[in-house]
Amino acid sequence: MGASHVEILARQGATVVFGDVDVDAGRDAEDRLRDNGLDVRFQRLDVASSQDWTDVVHVVREAGGLHVLINNAGVVDTRGAEDTGEGDWARVIDVNQKGVYLALRTLVPVIRDSGGGSIVNVSSVYGLVGAVGYIAYTASKGAVTLMTKSAAATYGPDGIRVNSIHPGAIQTPMLEHELAGLPAGARDGFLEATPLRRFGDPAEVSACVLFLASDESSFVTGAELVVDGGLIAAR
Numbered sequence: 001m002g003a004s005h006v007e008i009l010a011r012q013g014a015t016v017v018f019g020d021v022d023v024d025a026g027r028d029a030e031d032r033l034r035d036n037g038l039d040v041r042f043q044r045l046d047v048a049s050s051q052d053w054t055d056v057v058h059v060v061r062e063a064g065g066l067h068v069l070i071n072n073a074g075v076v077d078t079r080g081a082e083d084t085g086e087g088d089w090a091r092v093i094d095v096n097q098k099g100v101y102l103a104l105r106t107l108v109p110v111i112r113d114s115g116g117g118s119i120v121n122v123s124s125v126y127g128l129v130g131a132v133g134y135i136a137y138t139a140s141k142g143a144v145t146l147m148t149k150s151a152a153a154t155y156g157p158d159g160i161r162v163n164s165i166h167p168g169a170i171q172t173p174m175l176e177h178e179l180a181g182l183p184a185g186a187r188d189g190f191l192e193a194t195p196l197r198r199f200g201d202p203a204e205v206s207a208c209v210l211f212l213a214s215d216e217s218s219f220v221t222g223a224e225l226v227v228d229g230g231l232i233a234a235r
């Protein structure tokens with residue numbers, strides 16, 4: 001989904017700096033988008049590393065400032081507490097939760113210096129409702145939901161809006177990885193539980209990210225935007 005978000009923002013004319021631990025995939029995306037005339041820059045980034053975020057600060061300051069921050073990187077784990085080791089727990093919390101904290105800590109000052117802007121944190125429907133299993137994932141995504149509201153309250157006076165996005169089942173490599181960790185029939189189960197009876201396309205989430213990033217949502221902050229084909233409305 002991150003590549004799709006990068007593309008939609010760059011197509012609006014933004015200079016987009018994006019990061020990932022997967023350097024090959026990042027460079028491939030950078031080449032493809034630049035070939036399409038878009039102004040994008042890939043930077044290796046482990047969102048759980050404070051040193052990596054410090055490096056990002058230099059890159060975005062060189063790029064002329066920062067008005068939009070999308071915290072999208074994430075990992076999923078479908079297991080419940082009894083099957084989740086402490087190392088697995090720490091990995092999910094480090095990437096999904098600590099990653100957002102480090103992003104705020106290092107980049108809010110740059111956004112403030114740039115005159116304000118918009119932050120979009122990618123949570124999940126599992127940051128709003130529980131699920132069978134998913135103990136570390138729901139812990140991390142529930143945290144992102146409330147960290148978003150605290151950040152909205154804290155940085156609103158600086159002209160910085162902060163909102164969260166809550167995707168349901170979106171067709172990406174993560175969804176395939178997730179389904180592989182669930183019992184047979186989970187795919188059909190998700191589809192039956194989704195009123196629109198299909199998985200979402202990454203571009204459908206990117207359109208919502210663009211709305212929250214743009215001035216079209218200028219009086220929206222601390223809000224939860226659910227993009228799930230009705231999945232949790234029907235629960």
Ligand SMILES: NC(=O)c1ccc[n+]([C@@H]2O[C@H](COP(=O)([O-])OP(=O)(O)OC[C@H]3O[C@@H](n4cnc5c(N)ncnc54)[C@H](O)[C@@H]3O)[C@@H](O)[C@H]2O)c1
Pocket residue numbers: 001002019020021022025045046047048072073074075076095122123124125166167168169170171172173174175
């Ligand atoms: N796909 C879904 O159905 C779904 C549903 C709800 C929420 N989400 C959330 O949407 C976001 C994007 O998910 P996706 O489906 O595109 O997943 P994905 O697994 O397809 O992509 C996630 C990306 O994050 C990168 N990443 C992992 N750990 C990282 C780290 N420490 N630092 C930097 N990058 C790292 C991976 O290399 C990968 O490129 C995640 O936060 C995920 O939790 C996805």
